[in-house]
Amino acid sequence: MTSPSSIKADKTLDCKGLACPMPIVKTKKAIEEMQSGQVIEVQATDKGSLADMQGWAKNTGHQYLGTVEEGDVLKHYLRKASPSEAKEENKFPHTISNDELQAKINANEKITILDVREPAEYAFQRVPGAKSIPLGELEERINELNTDEEIHVICRTGTRSDMACQLLAEKGFTKVKNVLPGMSGWTGATENNQ
Amino acid sequence: MNATTGLTKMTSHELARIVFHHKELFILDVRNETEFSDWKIEGKGIEIINIPYFDLIDGVDSALDKIPENKPLLVVCAKEGSSVFVAEQIVEAGRTNVSYLEGGMKAWSEHLEPVKVGDLKDGGSLYQFVRIGKGCLSYMVLSNGEAAVVDTLRMTDVFEQFAREKNVKIAHTIDTHLHADHISGGRQLAAKEGATYWLPPKDATEVTFSYESLEDGKEIEVGKSKINIQPVYSPGHTIGSTSLIVDDQYLLTGDILFITSIGRPDLAGKAEDWVGDLRTTLYTRFKELSNDLIVLPAHFGKVTELGEGGKVAARLGDLYQDNPGLNITDEAEFRRTVTENLPPQPNAYQEIRQTNMGKINPSEEEQREMEIGPNRCAVHDQ
Incomplete structure (x- = not known):
């Protein structure tokens, strides 16, 4: 298990010592220059920045992942959303619902869950025992998986996991299932790095 | 500009x-x-x-x-x-x-606005300090060069400055009970001014400091002219809660009786145990007092309770007519009202109690954080 401080981000923004509204103003600017799906780490010392980050993310549609407190510094993690993210069609034919996956877990079936979200998303909340390979690294790390295994691929809304399922199928995996809707609708047990 | x-x-x-x-x-x-x-x-x-x-x-x-x-x-x-x-x-x-x-x-949240309640019989006066952003009320009794501060809020410099302006020495600070919604400044103010700090002994069983016992039968004198502050044991919000009769005119009720509501008994985790005490205080003990006493609580719940010039006060007899908490005849219904469907507990109330017992010593910034939000000490606060 990795420590919280090693959560991977594409960009780090220093807002230490800045009072409100500056942490949000600077975060907004920084995130505009980033690509959809990338994760930003915002370091702030203003305690009020926590609730404001969450509120701002909710109102803009960016994904607030979580916050790690290190001494006086709050490290906020956000993932830039793409406008079309939720609209893309799920094409992979073999799917399993959150509830069905939960039933398998409850029945203590020995199953493999592959989480293809970014490491920062995985760090804050995941299905217990899920293996992490971000979508962008899946191709190069594909030999970590067994082609005969039944693999349940999960992400936040089912979009990235759909693409991961298609990639795995192309590479000869035969028992792959896309978990829908994914973590955004997950009500069962979770674990995190902290 | x-x-x-x-x-x-x-x-x-x-x-x-x-x-x-x-x-x-x-x-x-x-x-x-x-x-x-x-x-x-x-x-x-x-x-x-x-x-x-x-x-x-x-x-x-x-x-x-x-x-x-x-x-x-x-x-x-x-x-x-x-x-x-x-x-x-x-x-x-x-x-x-x-x-x-x-x-x-x-x-x-930290602003206190002083409002004069009235004059005392011998020429002294009584002021209410309205912490309007949080609904807390403190009091200062002034008489003949001396003052007593009741339910002192954390911003002790306001009281010190006011006492200097009025040219009085703070001789007593009194807490009517161990507060759960705000951090008391009573002990600090007493230490700074060389005053006596009073606290009901039944609320003080776990405190880490010395204090003077606020109990029935004791009399607290302010100034040589003997302004009488008479403690009246009135448990229910806490087991020690004690009200004060000042100058035979005013009843400082702490968190037992408010203008439009009554105290909640659950903030020390003993709602069921204290319901009976609360009922006895409100329906028996206070009924024996003069209807003409002016009730001055330690809180208000809504700004509509602010009267003339910002003052929060009402005649005891009027409260027995108008306050819904004093008009529940059925005991079982009373029990339900004060133990079920209570508003959320005040922010960080457990840490605040620990601080007021002297068990933890948070920094000023931490104290400020702990006090964020409304007071919610009354049964009807939403």
Whole structure:
């Protein structure tokens, strides 16, 4: 298990010592220059920045992942959303619902869950025992998986996991299932790095 | 007035006067929605809307539509920075009569406004200190060069300064009970001023400091002319809760009896045990007192309780007519009212109790955080 401080981000923004509204103003600017799906780490010392980050993310549609407190510094993690993210069609034919996956877990079936979200998303909340390979690294790390295994691929809304399922199928995996809707609708047990 | 921006600063004192005198003010609160829904500035002449500052970073056009042009506008945020940021844009857009709240809600939460309650028989006087942003009330009894402060709030410098202005020495600080919603300044103020700190012994079983026992039969004298402060044991909100009769005219009820509600018995985790005490205090013990006593509580729940000039006070006899908490004849119904469907407990109330016992010593910043939000000490606070 990795420590919280090693959560991977594409960009780090220093807002230490800045009072409100500056942490949000600077975060907004920084995130505009980033690509959809990338994760930003915002370091702030203003305690009020926590609730404001969450509120701002909710109102803009960016994904607030979580916050790690290190001494006086709050490290906020956000993932830039793409406008079309939720609209893309799920094409992979073999799917399993959150509830069905939960039933398998409850029945203590020995199953493999592959989480293809970014490491920062995985760090804050995941299905217990899920293996992490971000979508962008899946191709190069594909030999970590067994082609005969039944693999349940999960992400936040089912979009990235759909693409991961298609990639795995192309590479000869035969028992792959896309978990829908994914973590955004997950009500069962979770674990995190902290 | 800042000549370059046309933006003015409003102090908490000025805002308190506006609330007390029911003047008209339109407030744009730019904190996030969670903080706004938890607590906000209230008043009879006040109209308030919430648009978080982070929705106004690219411009205030969306806000301008909602702000009337014919009313003075006050922009508030948590500390100040974001309100200035938004207010400057509103002034740039051509609006006039725009101000921001100095120190933001943090300053508002800590502001105490003194209001004179009345004169005492021998020439002394009684003042109420209204912590309007949080609904807390402290009192100062002044007589012949001496003063006693009751239910002292954390901002002890306000009392020190007031005592200096009135040329009196603070001789006593009294807590009617171990508070759970705010940090008491009674012990600190007593230490600074060389005064005696009084606390009911039944609320003090776990405290880490020495104190004078506030009990029935004791008399606290203020000034040589003997202003009488007479303790009346009145348990129910806490097991030690003790009310004070001042000068045979005023009944300082702490958190047992409010103007439109009564104290909740659950903040020390013993609601079931203390219901009986609460009932006896309110339905028997206080009934034996004179109906003409003026009740002065340690809290108010709604700004509508602020009377003339901001004063929170009512005749005991009138409360027996009008206060719903004093008019529940059925005991079982009373028990349900004070133990079920209670409002949420005050923020950090357990840590606040520990602090008031002297068990933990949080920094000033931490104390401020602990006191955030409304007081919620009454059964009917929502």
